[in-house]
Amino acid sequence: LIELCVPSPHFDGLPYATSVFETIQEPNQLIWNTMIRGHALSSDPVSSLTLYVCMVSLGLLPNSYTFPFLLKSCAKSKTFTEGQQIHGQVLKLGFDLDLYVHTSLISMYVQNWRLEDAYKVFDRSSHRDVVSYTALITGYASRGDIRSAQKLFDEIPVKDVVSWNAMISGYAETGCYKEALELFEEMMKMNVRPDESTYVTVLSACAHSGSIELGRQVHSWVDDHGFDSNLKIVNALIDLYSKCGEVETACGLFQGLSYKDVISWNTLIGGYTHMNLYKEALLLFQEMLRSGETPNDVTMLSVLPACAHLGAIDIGRWIHVYIDKRLKGVTNASSLRTSLIDMYAKCGDIEAAHQVFNSMLHKSLSSWNAMIFGFAMHGRADASFDLFSRMRKIGIEPDDITFVGLLSACSHSGMLDLGRHIFRSMTQDYKMTPKLEHYGCMIDLLGHSGLFKEAEEMINTMEMEPDGVIWCSLLKACKMHGNVELAESFAQNLIKIEPENPSSYILLSNIYASAGRWEDVARIRALLNGKCMKKVPGCSSIEVDSVVFEFVVGDKFHPQNREIYGMLEEMEVLLEEAGFVPDTSEVLQEMEEEWKEGALRHHSEKLAIAFGLISTKPGTKLTIVKNLRVCRNCHEATKLLSKIYKREIVARDRTRFHHFRDGVCSCNDYW
Secondary structure: OHHHHOOEOOEOOHHHHHHHHOOOOOOOHHHHHHHHHHHHHOOOOOHHHHHHHHHHHOOOOOOOOHHHHHHHHHHHHOOHHHHHHHHHHHHHHOOOOOHHHHHHHHHHHHHOOOHHHHHHHHHHOOOOOHHHHHHHHHHHHHOOOHHHHHHHHHHOOOOOHHHHHHHHHHHHHOOOHHHHHHHHHHHHHOOOOOOHHHHHHHHHHHHHHOOHHHHHHHHHHHHHOOOOOOHHHHHHHHHHHHHOOOHHHHHHHHHOOOOOOHHHHHHHHHHHHHOOOHHHHHHHHHHHHHHOOOOOHHHHHHHHHHHHHHOOHHHHHHHHHHHHHHOOOOOOHHHHHHHHHHHHHHOOOHHHHHHHHHHOOOOOHHHHHHHHHHHHHOOOHHHHHHHHHHHHHOOOOOOHHHHHHHHHHHHHHOOHHHHHHHHHHHHHOOOOOOOHHHHHHHHHHHHHOOOHHHHHHHHHHOOOOOOHHHHHHHHHHHHHHOOHHHHHHHHHHHHHHOOOOOHHHHHHHHHHHHOOOHHHHHHHHHHHHHOOOOOOOOEEEEEEOOEEEEEEOOOOOOOOHHHHHHHHHHHHHHHHHOOOOOOOOOOOOOOOHHHHHHHHHOOHHHHHHHHHHHHOOOOOOEEEEEOOOOOHHHHHHHHHHHHHOOOOEEEEOOOOEEEEEOOEEOOOOOO
16 A cells, blocks of 8 residues: 555655554564655655664664665755765665665765766676666766766667667767767667657757758657657657757647647747747747646746847736746746846836846846846946946956947947957956957947048958958948948958848948949949849837737838828928928939938838827837838937927837937937
């Protein structure tokens, strides 16, 4: 009866087993061992040690079946001192030669991160079975000592699937995906039949390394060997296809599941986020909630970046409340708070981001970096540097990401001298080698200041080749300063690196248009058409009542299209009355000024603002997210609209935030 009631994965009858045990006047060794085993398998494994002490105090000696359960308890509960004491009793009573006790000792030391002690037990014994080898291989691999793990693996005379799994997993967990997959192929040649654990590990390695062809072969083996309904394996397949860009296949596998666990939902949501399909990630998350599945910390770590990208702050706030109520004390608590900081900052509420940051008792370097970046993208360079000073005072060492944030703050605020100082301090005081991102911020600052010669000199000192972002920032600087000759040179460099990217042609065309060189504009447009390249259309989104609405330039597909364009007409009339004169210099076509003005009226951010004005109460803050840099005309118009309608309008473009309030923008017209 006691044996039937001990805990199992699906049933915990330990309380009843204990009540039966207490009625037995003189329990024998078998009954004591059964009860010790029950406590070892329970959620409180340390209680088995208490029971063991009670047994010994009654004069009953343990046998070879007692010690494996006790050692498993010490391994599970990480009670190393008690494990050593049990080891002492094993030696005293002469059970160290027992195969199962010997293996349990090794596992106990390995799980308590005492690999040297584990190896001593292993080395002294003549009984070196495959289980002992596997336990040690797992230990060395977990510590990152893959060489020692491989050496032990090579010594195993007859390898079973568990030992192969341990070695493959060891390589995968240390990021050696190629070696993991090569070992799997060797295992298949040895005719060792893979099990669930093998498939899950190998599919994960394929996903991380982008080995889609091998992944498809594994998928075929899974189907052929009857594992196609195994939930863990199907989840691993969903992860493989979503990370390798085959989202439709991943979605098909997900939809085909008769039962979906939280890992199934998390995997596909994470896959959507990984592939930048943020809207799909949020829709699936909402479907998950409707299904009754309870999201966990992993879910939120995939959903929060989607909220951040789309500007879906209402959903982000709901997640924040959920985390506070349901996910306190989870392992990923710090990561969740850091993701909340990032989400609020990217959704335009920098004060909420700061509140989350200040509420953290234990701030990781990632948290400090997220807050520094948040202030930087909102143009609050002083706040970024104040935070950096606080961070240094309490002894937290910055990393290269910290300095990207600080240089970004300088770049967004036009602080050239401070940027130079930070760059110099990073290399000289902190002995860090600048990366492409650090150079990118400095070159952007120099270009913005018209210091093209110094920017080119910096490019020549770089240890790596400049990327498209650097050449693009210099092209924009050329447009700002009207330097057509340099622009042509920079555009050629950009085209060499990214021949299929239309941005270089568009920027050069804009520069020609500003200079009135319409023949060159026509030539560039003909090149674009000849290469079948199209300009990325402007797209702006706004969240209203927890729903994200998207608009493209000239969009007329919204159900409230008539009301939106009615508001747009009202906005134009009020702007004209306020003295607004459209800036048509960025309209590419050589056309009449009246037509140019019409082309500017229907930019996506204006449509989003119009929709926001008709869909929210007076005084409500509007937050717009745009995929491209906001144009000068819309920037000037939005400043006036914030004053006319007495609204704060927050706009996030491709590089930074603009806070429009009472006719003024937080960027001070520097962007």
